[in-house]
Amino acid sequence: MEKENKEEINKDDSIKIDYEKIDVADIMDQIKKKIAKKRTEAPAEQAPSESPVPFSPPPFPPEPEMEPQALGLKGKIKKILLKIMKPFAPAQKLLALPVHQELMETVRKLHQTNQRLEYLNARMDYELRKLSENIGIGEKRLDLVNDTLNTRLDYVSKTTHERIDEVGEKTHLRIDEVNDTVNARLDYVSKTTHERIDEVSEKTHLRIDDVNEKANIRYDRALEYIKLLHNLSHNLVVELSKLRIEEENLKLKARIIEKDFEFLSRKEKALEKEFFK
Amino acid sequence: MKVAFVVQRYGLEINGGAELHCRWVAEHMQKYVQTEVLTTRAFDYITWKNHYPQSEEVINGIPVKRFSVDRSRNPERFGQIQSFILENEHREEDEMRWLEEEGPLSSSLIEYIKEHQADYDYFIFFSYRYFHSYWGISAVPHKSILVPTAEHDPVVHLRIFKDLFRKPQAFIYNSVEERKMINSLSRNETILGDVVGVGTEVPSSYSGERFRRKRGLTGDYIIYVGRIDENKGCHKLFEYFLKFKKETGLAVKLLLVGSTILKIPSHVDILHPGFLSEEDKFDAIDGALLLMMPSFYESLSMVTLEAWAMKKPVLANATCEVLKGQCLRSNGGLFYENYEEFKEALNLLLSSEELRQALGENGLKYYNENYTWEIIENKYLKILNELEGRK
Numbered sequence: 001m002e003k004e005n006k007e008e009i010n011k012d013d014s015i016k017i018d019y020e021k022i023d024v025a026d027i028m029d030q031i032k033k034k035i036a037k038k039r040t041e042a043p044a045e046q047a048p049s050e051s052p053v054p055f056s057p058p059p060f061p062p063e064p065e066m067e068p069q070a071l072g073l074k075g076k077i078k079k080i081l082l083k084i085m086k087p088f089a090p091a092q093k094l095l096a097l098p099v100h101q102e103l104m105e106t107v108r109k110l111h112q113t114n115q116r117l118e119y120l121n122a123r124m125d126y127e128l129r130k131l132s133e134n135i136g137i138g139e140k141r142l143d144l145v146n147d148t149l150n151t152r153l154d155y156v157s158k159t160t161h162e163r164i165d166e167v168g169e170k171t172h173l174r175i176d177e178v179n180d181t182v183n184a185r186l187d188y189v190s191k192t193t194h195e196r197i198d199e200v201s202e203k204t205h206l207r208i209d210d211v212n213e214k215a216n217i218r219y220d221r222a223l224e225y226i227k228l229l230h231n232l233s234h235n236l237v238v239e240l241s242k243l244r245i246e247e248e249n250l251k252l253k254a255r256i257i258e259k260d261f262e263f264l265s266r267k268e269k270a271l272e273k274e275f276f277k
Numbered sequence: 278m279k280v281a282f283v284v285q286r287y288g289l290e291i292n293g294g295a296e297l298h299c300r301w302v303a304e305h306m307q308k309y310v311q312t313e314v315l316t317t318r319a320f321d322y323i324t325w326k327n328h329y330p331q332s333e334e335v336i337n338g339i340p341v342k343r344f345s346v347d348r349s350r351n352p353e354r355f356g357q358i359q360s361f362i363l364e365n366e367h368r369e370e371d372e373m374r375w376l377e378e379e380g381p382l383s384s385s386l387i388e389y390i391k392e393h394q395a396d397y398d399y400f401i402f403f404s405y406r407y408f409h410s411y412w413g414i415s416a417v418p419h420k421s422i423l424v425p426t427a428e429h430d431p432v433v434h435l436r437i438f439k440d441l442f443r444k445p446q447a448f449i450y451n452s453v454e455e456r457k458m459i460n461s462l463s464r465n466e467t468i469l470g471d472v473v474g475v476g477t478e479v480p481s482s483y484s485g486e487r488f489r490r491k492r493g494l495t496g497d498y499i500i501y502v503g504r505i506d507e508n509k510g511c512h513k514l515f516e517y518f519l520k521f522k523k524e525t526g527l528a529v530k531l532l533l534v535g536s537t538i539l540k541i542p543s544h545v546d547i548l549h550p551g552f553l554s555e556e557d558k559f560d561a562i563d564g565a566l567l568l569m570m571p572s573f574y575e576s577l578s579m580v581t582l583e584a585w586a587m588k589k590p591v592l593a594n595a596t597c598e599v600l601k602g603q604c605l606r607s608n609g610g611l612f613y614e615n616y617e618e619f620k621e622a623l624n625l626l627l628s629s630e631e632l633r634q635a636l637g638e639n640g641l642k643y644y645n646e647n648y649t650w651e652i653i654e655n656k657y658l659k660i661l662n663e664l665e666g667r668k
Contacts, residue, residue: 015625022635024608028618031625035617174366 278661279311279396283413284403285381287316287341288329293503295426298475298579299403302424304337305476305654310661313397314341315389317381317409324349325381344386354378363431372437380408387412394420399661402445406432411441418444422660427455428574429598439463447660449473451577453606454598469663474577476650479586480556485564488557492550497627498530499592500565502558502580503572505537505549510571510594515542517619522546524620529627531569534561562587567626567633570610575599582648585609585640590633592622609640 015030085092093100284299291297303312314336320328326349334341355378361367362375386409390400394417402410405425414421423445427433442448442463448470450456460466488494505511511533518531519542533541533549541549553561562568568584570593575581578600581591591610593600595618604610611626613619626633646652 017629017632019631019635022608022632022639024604024611024636027611027625028622031611031618031621035621038617 278398278665279313280306280661281313281315281390281397281400282403283315283386283390283400283409285317285325285407285409286319286322287314287336287343288320289336290320293579295404295424298424298426298577300336301475301478302401302653302657303339305650306657307339309654309658312339314339315386315400316341316343317346317383317386318343319346319381323352342389344383344389346381346383347385348380348382350378350380350382359432362435369436372435375432375435376408376411376437379406382408387416391416399446399664401449405438405441411437414441414444419446421445422447422449422664424449424451425455425459426451426576427459428576429454429458430574433458433462443468446664449657449660451475452599452602454602455576469660471656471660473653473656474582474648475579476648476653477579477583477586477644479583480559483556483559483563483587485560485562488560488564491557491560494530494532494548494564496528496530497566498532498548498564499567499569499623500532500534500562501569501571502534502562502583504535505533505539505541507539508572508574510573510596511539513594514569514571515547517616518547519544520616521620521623525624527627529566532561532565534558559583559587562589565589567592567610570594570600572600573597578603581610582644585637585644586648588634588637588641590626590636590640592619592626607640607643609636609643611636 014034015027017027282299282303284296286296287300288296289300291300299314303314306312317325318327318329318331319325325346327346329343331343331345333343355375358371358375358378362371390413394400397420399420399422400413400417401422401424402413403424403426404410405423405427410423414423421444423442425442425448432438439462442459442465446469448456448459448465448468450459450470450472451474453472456470456472501511501514503509514531521527522529522544528546530546530548533547534553536552537549541547562584567590568581570578570581570591572578572594573596575597576599578593581593581600581603584591585607591600591604593604593610593612595601595612595614601612604612611622613622626636
């Protein structure tokens with residue numbers, strides 16, 4: 001890539017890519033993580049930089065020198081005794097040298113230890129002070145974030161409530177409007193339905209009356225017919241009874257005539273017999 | 278078998294969207310079935326004004342029947358109605374009014390479908406949101422197949438479409454995300470359907486060098502191909518790209534290819550050579566480091582497939598679930614949701630040729646496995662055969 005004059009191209013080692021098996025989801029995850037990391041780092045970079053306190057341990061203390069003792073009565077006696085013993089000093093030193101050297105070494109070490117302890121003490125005070133300052137900064141930052149969040153939450157809460165109220169009001173208005181429209185429509189439908197029912201009812205009654213009248217006429221006529229049929233049946237029964245009697249009479253007459261005819265036949269045969277004798 | 282492809286516009290001059298999708302599929306399917314196109318006389322997708330003569334013509338071997346648009350669309354009135362239905366409580370009548378305004382309002386096309394339904398075995402409708410699909414499918418639901426080309430825009434939630442998505446005999450989706458969205462909206466999982474998409478026509482030879490020489494272009498560039506429109510996310514692309522330039526100072530340029538309805542910022546590194554021929558377009562993609570796809574709403578993005586077919590990586594807008602899903606499935610591109618992600622992803626892509634190459638190769642593999650014409654044709658045939666088997 002050609003370069004103009006600003007940033008270097010991002011040869012970013014923080015994004016690991018397996019070129020043999022590219023995984024876009026993984027690359028995008030890494031990009032998202034990188035952005036999130038940058039976001040979290042950004043506020044820390046913007047925070048006021050604290051001046052580093054140069055601190056180094058104190059130089060190693062020189063070998064302590066024995067300070068001259070303060071002169072008093074004791075000192076004077078000591079001085080006199082030392083003067084008296086001066087001629088034996090070489091022998092004394094020869095005898096007491098190892099102990100003296102050991103003693104001196106111990107004193108020196110103790111002094112060094114004291115100085116080291118003082119240094120560590122001072123260092124601890126400094127670190128505690130620094131920690132306290134950092135905690136203070138952190139608390140201030142937390143307060144700031146808290147304030148910002150609270151302000152933002154208040155704003156969001158306020159706008160949300162306003163919006164809810166607004167939407168609620170609009171919804172109520174709309175519900176009222178829809179309600180009115182529905183009521184008007186229901187009234188209209190109810191009115192037209194009643195009108196139609198009345199109209200249909202009236203027509204139905206007229207039709208029923210008409211049908212009823214016709215049915216009555218037909219009923220009366222049918223009654224007449226039934227009466228006539230009844231009379232006719234009665235007459236037929238009477239006539240049939242008469243005919244039955246007459247039939248019986250005729251059958252009787254026929255039997256008498258038959259007997260007469262048999263008698264006459266026998267009479268005829270007897271006469272013929274007599275005649276042809 | 279005779280199949281009618283029903284689409285809002287049709288012609289060689291229309292070089293994008295569902296219309297081009299429909300033309301390519303129809304042209305490829307004529308090898309297997311008798312195809313015919315039923316469309317309107319419109320050319321302008323804003324007004325649907327009658328443009329083509331009302332006649333039958335043959336385009337690339339396919340008979341095309343054009344029907345008049347009864348009424349042109351008034352964009353202002355349409356905007357008002359759309360705002361009303363998207364922002365207010367409304368009735369189904371309002372949605373039907375919106376559909377009429379959405380157009381293209383061609384009653385003669387619907388009448389023809391009703392009267393001549395016996396002449397065709399299937400009607401394949403493209404784009405669910407237009408008048409022809411709604412009323413066409415309602416007229417012949419038993420013979421209809423829908424290619425919804427649905428994006429995640431608010432109108433897909435209208436009530437009228439919930440019913441519409443339950444009517445066709447089969448669905449041909451563009452992406453897994455589109456299928457999920459339509460399934461969840463209308464619970465139409467039981468209807469036959471498959472994720473098919475569309476193939477693309479990449480020329481056998483193309484040369485980025487040839488494009489550079491022809492246009493006198495020097496230095497590296499990234500490319501955007503498509504309508505330069507706010508709906509396509511171009512305003513955000515300009516904003517992010519200029520901020521990226523300011524912050525990084527990289528000498529990369531942005532090349533825009535396509536017609537514009539948005540003011541392009543005047544900047545020495547934003548180049549707009551206007552509309553390019555197909556040959557120049559592929560040469561320009563070949564010369565680019567990567568393809569930018571800033572669109573918020575896409576049901577497939579054919580240009581993304583073209584870039585992958587040419588082994589070019591893609592940097593896409595993750596707000597569009599389809600683009601994000603395609604990048605994740607293919608491992609052929611990165612995506613962004615905000616400026617920080619845009620900056621990091623673009624920086625990473627520009628700085629690593631190895632990454633660009635690996636993503637491009639993955640893109641090509643994904644294209645070969647899912648979007649070659651042979652695969653697309655077989656998926657269409659499978660659906661048609663399955664419907665035939667049910668008769």
